[in-house]
Amino acid sequence: MKKKICAALLGVCMLFSMSGCSGAPSSVPTPTVSSSTAPQGEASVSEEPVTIKFWYSANESDPTDYWGVWHRENIKLFQEMYPNVTIEPTVIGDATQYLTKITAEIAAGNAPDVFQAWLFGRLTPFVEAGRIEPLDDLFEKYPEMQEIIPETSRVPGSVDGKVYALPCQSSGEVIFYNKAIFEENGFSVPHTYEELKEIVAKCNEKGIIPIGMGNDCVWLGSVPYSMYFQRKFGNELYNKALIEQQALFDSEEFIEAGQELANMVELGFFTPNANAVKAEEAQASFKESRAAMYIDGTWRAAPYYEALGDDLGFFNFPNVEDGLGSSSVWIKSFDGGLAISADSTKKDVAKAFYAFMFSRERQKAYGEYGALLATTGIELDPDKVNPITQELNEALGSTTESFGIWDNLLGTNLGAEFNKTTQAIIGGKDLAELFATLNKNAQLEWEG
Incomplete structure (x- = not known):
């Protein structure tokens, strides 16, 4: 069984692609953050200096790449709230290259603490290999996540009844x-x-x-x-x-x-x-x-x-x-999955950062860039959401059958x-x- 899983992990090649070969998107609104955006119940996520690694794919040369801009904001705001924490990003512009590199790191047991992942059948081999950290405890520790992440958004990143990755957007x-x-x-x-x-x-x-x-x-x-x-x-x-x-x-x-x-x-x-x-x-x-x-x-x-x-x-x-x-x-479908490495030695900090990205305010900021959110109950400013996104939400939200x-x-x-x-x-x-x-x-x- 282990040989089969290793083969699956190592068999991902350049033809293995994520939805969307690169990120991309709209005008950049002013980021919002408040004390309520902090992971609930934590005055400090770390009393000692700590660095966590965060990998994702985005076009850093495009100032309107909303996935990249949003993550840069997440890193900046989290570090401002928790000065002892340093988040070290690795950003790869081409999603195919990203998946090749992240797959190799996961297979070798060197995955970053937090990383952009995939969902459905693509996630399963890594879960079975014990490389992905289950996230179910986050819903208890951070009640806001329980409120805004519906069951339908948990299914794509679930294996054998446990949640291992959550999508940031429906699509x-x-x-x-x-x-x-x-x-x-x-x-x-x-x-x-x-x-x-x-x-x-x-x-x-x-x-x-x-x-x-x-x-x-x-x-x-x-x-x-x-x-x-x-x-x-x-x-x-x-x-x-x-x-x-x-x-x-x-x-x-x-x-x-x-x-x-x-x-x-x-x-x-x-x-x-x-x-x-x-x-x-x-x-x-x-x-x-x-x-x-x-x-x-x-x-x-x-x-x-x-x-x-x-x-x-x-x-x-x-x-x-x-x-x-x-x-x-x-x-x-669902996209923009995020996961935590099971091999991380800084899981508490990694999970706090993860919960921060799935806070109501950070999800609101992402939605106002034009993303179709996988979360629910997020009140967006209609003046900040372009009409085409609203039309897409209505069209896809009202369909009774899909594949x-x-x-x-x-x-x-x-x-x-x-x-x-x-x-x-x-x-x-x-x-x-x-x-x-x-x-x-x-x-x-x-x-x-």
């Missing part, structure tokens, strides 16, 4: 679009897949990139695949394969969806040579109005609004003719293999061979 995958480009060219938000194809064709005629994609960040190409799959085949086969873990990836439905992704490439849906394009380059094409649409996570709503203002809109992937799915079904991001649900190794499969489809590789390999890997992982 979804949507198609963002430039309203000005749509209006100038007479486009309407598509309600069917055929209508979307028509928009793509007209964009190509006019020299506009239809949908920006930088699939150098390998998970991005998996999203249109999973969106189309749901619209065409509904949720039954998805549930069997991804939830019940039946190895069915070589069935004709998965291959047919792969063929449609290949068709999208042939029809010019995406940035040319998308597999060689970095996410930041493709995002810039959308921000600069060179691309009409962009498929991305809701955590990027704030930077896109910063660039496009009221010209930014979004819609869900449209219905497919005779399909079993529906555009009323959204992709929903998760495939690579997260599939876990560390199989999720990476799925992303590699969709990247290879975009690169023109043989479909039957790709899905046979994916299914074989699923059999090995699920059936032993």
Whole structure:
């Protein structure tokens, strides 16, 4: 068993990606802090000088990267409240590189005290290896966490009934679009897949990139695949394969969806040579109005609004003719997980800092940057939250049916293999061979 876990820990490679290849976001409001923000019941978290290490991924060169700005504020404010504590950050801009490095540190037993983590199946191997500290005691020690973190936000980071990581944000995958480009060219938000194809064709005629994609960040190409799959085949086969873990990836439905992704490439849906394009380059094409649409996570709503203002809109992937799915079904998940190392020698201080980040006031500050919070009961100043974030909250909050991001649900190794499969489809590789390999890997992982 230990050999199997070590293999899982060491097997994470550069293709293993976190949702969002980089952080990013809006205007920076003044940070708020008060005595009530301090972990409750603690006059001092340490009487002696102590240093804790904190790792996360953010774009330090971008002053509007709200994930990075928020964490810098968290560090600054916590140290001001507790002068004996020094928080030593390590910030890695590229999320794929971050995950490679943090995985190696965790596997070696050298994980930082507090670190940005992942959730669902990707978390499990590290928990089973005894590398992650359970957090259940925090809910008793810091009552505010019990009040604002609902059960639904605890599930993604739970293993065998214990909580090991908490998400900072809820999220979804949507198609963002430039309203000005749509209006100038007479486009309407598509309600069917055929209508979307028509928009793509007209964009190509006019020299506009239809949908920006930088699939150098390998998970991005998996999203249109999973969106189309749901619209065409509904949720039954998805549930069997991804939830019940039946190895069915070589069935004709998965291959047919792969063929449609290949068709999208042939029809010019995406940035040319998308597999060689970095996410930041493709995002810039959308921000600069060179691309009409962009498929991305809701955590990027704030930077896109910063660039496009009221010209930014979004819609869900449209219905497919005779399909079993529906555009009323959204992709929903959780992101921005944080964890504490089980090997930390300063757990009391690490947990106090962790609780500080999940205090009501610090969550309020993060929400006012434009994040869709995973916490509840946080009163945000409506003047500080952009309209697109409010619309996303309403759309995702009102949906009665959703499905998760495939690579997260599939876990560390199989999720990476799925992303590699969709990247290879975009690169023109043989479909039957790709899905046979994916299914074989699923059999090995699920059936032993």
